Amino acid sequence: MNxxxxxxxxxxxxxxxxxxxxxxxxxxxxFINPMVYILFLYWFPIKxxxxxFIGLSFLLGLFIDLFSDTMAIHxxxxxxxxxxxxxxxxxxFGVNIEFQSFRLSNTTRAQQFTFLALLIIVHHAVxxxxxxxxxxxxxLILKKVVAIGAASIILCLLFNSLFSAKKE
Amino acid sequence: MQQIINFVIRNKNFLLYLFLLFIALGxxxxxxxxxxxxxxxxxxxxxxxxxxxxxxxxxxxxLSEENAKLVEExxxxxxxxxNGQKETLSSLDSTQLIYTITTGQVVKNSYxxxxxxxxxxxxxxxxxxxxxxxxxxxxxxxxxENTSGSYASVQSILNExxxxxxxxxxxxxFGSLVWDTQRYNVVQLVDIPRLxxxxxxxxxxxxxxxxxxxxxxxxxxxQKFDLDTANSLYSIDVRLFNDMTNIKNVYIIDNNxxxxxxxxxxxxxxxx
Numbered sequence: 305m306n307x308x309x310x311x312x313x314x315x316x317x318x319x320x321x322x323x324x325x326x327x328x329x330x331x332x333x334x335f336i337n338p339m340v341y342i343l344f345l346y347w348f349p350i351k352x353x354x355x356x357f358i359g360l361s362f363l364l365g366l367f368i369d370l371f372s373d374t375m376a377i378h379x380x381x382x383x384x385x386x387x388x389x390x391x392x393x394x395x396x397f398g399v400n401i402e403f404q405s406f407r408l409s410n411t412t413r414a415q416q417f418t419f420l421a422l423l424i425i426v427h428h429a430v431x432x433x434x435x436x437x438x439x440x441x442x443x444l445i446l447k448k449v450v451a452i453g454a455a456s457i458i459l460c461l462l463f464n465s466l467f468s469a470k471k472e
Numbered sequence: 473m474q475q476i477i478n479f480v481i482r483n484k485n486f487l488l489y490l491f492l493l494f495i496a497l498g499x500x501x502x503x504x505x506x507x508x509x510x511x512x513x514x515x516x517x518x519x520x521x522x523x524x525x526x527x528x529x530x531x532x533x534x535l536s537e538e539n540a541k542l543v544e545e546x547x548x549x550x551x552x553x554x555n556g557q558k559e560t561l562s563s564l565d566s567t568q569l570i571y572t573i574t575t576g577q578v579v580k581n582s583y584x585x586x587x588x589x590x591x592x593x594x595x596x597x598x599x600x601x602x603x604x605x606x607x608x609x610x611x612x613x614x615x616x617e618n619t620s621g622s623y624a625s626v627q628s629i630l631n632e633x634x635x636x637x638x639x640x641x642x643x644x645x646f647g648s649l650v651w652d653t654q655r656y657n658v659v660q661l662v663d664i665p666r667l668x669x670x671x672x673x674x675x676x677x678x679x680x681x682x683x684x685x686x687x688x689x690x691x692x693x694x695q696k697f698d699l700d701t702a703n704s705l706y707s708i709d710v711r712l713f714n715d716m717t718n719i720k721n722v723y724i725i726d727n728n729x730x731x732x733x734x735x736x737x738x739x740x741x742x743x744x
Contacts, residue, residue, distance in 0.1 A: 324519075325526050328582070331717070334656065335584045354485050362492045371519045372582065373589035373625060380496035387489040434500060435586060 308349060316364060319344050324371035327459070335448070338455040341368060342427055343463055345386055346420055350393070350401065350408070361386035374435070381430035385423050392422045420464070421457050428453045520623035523579040524593055531577075531720070538720050545609040571686055574598055574724040576606075579623070583656040583716045588628040590614060592722060595622040605685040605725040611713040612636070612678060612689050613722055624724075630656055630716055637679035638691055643668060646679040649691065649710070656716050658695060661708040668706070670697050676710050683733045685725065 319341040330337050344364055348357055365379030372378070385392075393401050396419045400406050408416065428449045436445050480487065576594035594600045596619050604616045606626045614628040615636075627634055630651050638661055639646035647663040661676055674694045680687020692712040700707055727733075 321522075324522075331584050337584060355488050358485060358488050358492065362496070365496070370516065371522070371580075372585075373587070373591075374585070376496040376499035380493055380500065383489060383492045383496065387485065434497075 312348065312360075315344055315347065316360070320364065320367050320371070323368055328372050332455065333451075336452050336455045338452065338459045339424075339427070339431075340456065340459050340463055342382075342385070342420075342424055342456065343460050345382070345389060346423060346460070346464070347408075350406065354390070357389075358383060358386045377431055377434040380434060381427045384430050385427045388426065389423070392419060392426075396422065416464075417461070420460055424453055424456045424460065425449065428456070516620050517623070520579065520591060520593070520620065523591060524623075527577075527579045534718075534720060541609060542721065570727060570729050572726045572728060574600060574726070576600070576624075576722050576724055578719050578722060581717075581719055583628070583630050586632050586653040588630045589617070590626040590628050590719070592624050592626060592724070593622065594724060595619045595624050597622050599726070600624050600724050601726075603684060603730075604727075607685070607689055607723050607725065608714055608719055608721065609723075610715075611691050612685060613714065613719065615684055616724065628716070629659055629712075636685070637682040638676050639679040639687075640664070640668065640670075641675040641677045641688070646681065647708075649676075657712050659692070659710050659712060661694075661710050662705065664706040664708060666699055666704040666706060670694060670706065670708070672696065676708075683727055683730045686727075 323339065323341040327338050327340055332338075341364060345361060348360075362379050362383045365382030366376065368374075368378040368382075369376050396415050397406070397411060400411070429445075432445045432448045432452075436448075574594055576592040576598075578590055579593050580591040582588045582590070590606075590613065592600075592606070600616060600619055602616050602619060606613045606616060612629060614626040614631070614634065616624050617627040618625045629636060629649065630653075632651060632653050634649070634651060636649040637646060638649040645664055645668045647661050649659055649661055651659045664670075672694050676691045676694065678685040678687055678689040678691060690713050692710040692714075694708055695711040696709040697706050698708075699705075
């Protein structure tokens with residue numbers, strides 16, 4: 305249990321640093337900055353206290369906001385996916401999450417991918433709607449959600465396969 | 473009463489979510505208005521020092537390129553000095569000067585968002601305050617928006633909130649410089665009347681009417697212009713001299729007469 309807290313704190317700090325120091329400066333094709341810090345919400349233990357999870361996600365978003373001068377829109381979108389994460393899990397994994405023995409690593413590749421992709425798409429949709437803040441630019445919002453969402457999914461999958469293999 | 477408490481306990485996660493979402497939206501909406509983004513910017517000490525530490529590593533890779541740029545600028549300034557009038561040297565008495573210049577370095581830059589901010593490693597300790605202009609050796613960069621002890625966040629000209637007075641170098645007609653958030657090397661000059669003769673390649677410089685920037689600081693050249701027939705005003709695409717993706721050394725300009733100008737302007741408005 306103690307070990308679990310420790311791992312999460314390290315993850316929290318490292319993901320913030322990697323996000324703001326590397327991925328916020330990527331500017332691939334001029335505008336694609338993938339958001340890998342969403343992995344924190346993907347990796348976070350399922351059976352932990354839900355209120356603490358929402359609070360932590362808010363803090364995570366807020367730190368990213370501080371570093372990237374984006375007011376508080378990272379915080380708003382991260383807290384949104386933190387709140388709806390159980391609903392997404394129920395949709396993707398079905399009744400399996402009710403069992404005590406449920407672990408993310410025991411699920412199929414397709415389920416893991418869908419879970420991650422849904423988290424990222426909802427996050428990006430909220431984020432870019434708030435950032436651009438006008439429905440006149442809905443095409444721009446869609447373009448950004450699709451392009452940056454695809455980049456985020458690819459990078460998150462890479463990070464996921466790099467860092468969670470030894471849990472098996 | 474019991475039911476209300478039960479309701480709160482049952483929905484505590486949803487209420488917590490709503491509460492945090494409203495906090496976040498509150499901060500966001502509040503910082504949409506100018507000078508309100510006081511807490512949410514990267515000029516505070518935590519983010520400033522993290523950026524500065526990691527910037528220390530990456531700076532080494534660009535040192536020779538930066539030196540070349542600075543030598544080039546020194547060459548240009550020496551040329552001006554040797555070919556100019558002799559009295560320029562004697563008038564360098566610091567109490568007589570209108571503008572004072574501070575140097576600084578960029579620790580964080582962004583150009584891919586609709587509202588871009590740049591963080592520099594100069595703050596209140598170096599007498600850098602909000603509303604000072606920031607330029608590079610090639611052209612203008614932005615205006616200081618917030619300062620902390622040793623860092624300042626600069627509203628880049630690549631920011632949809634930015635509005636800077638600019639003019640055509642050869643005809644002195646002035647307009648406003650804005651950004652349509654599309655490309656990081658092109659900004660727009662608006663409010664130029666249709667009677668002004670324009671050609672592609674004309675130089676755009678600062679207008680010097682804003683008490684922030686002195687006049688005649690280079691901005692860019694005209695890339696393309698369209699006439700808006702409804703308003704008979706031009707909308708002009710300006711290609712920047714600055715490469716906004718690669719900025720290291722900056723100059724911060726303080727106008728010593730700024731307070732006096734603002735007081736005079738306020739007094740004039742009040743009389744009307």
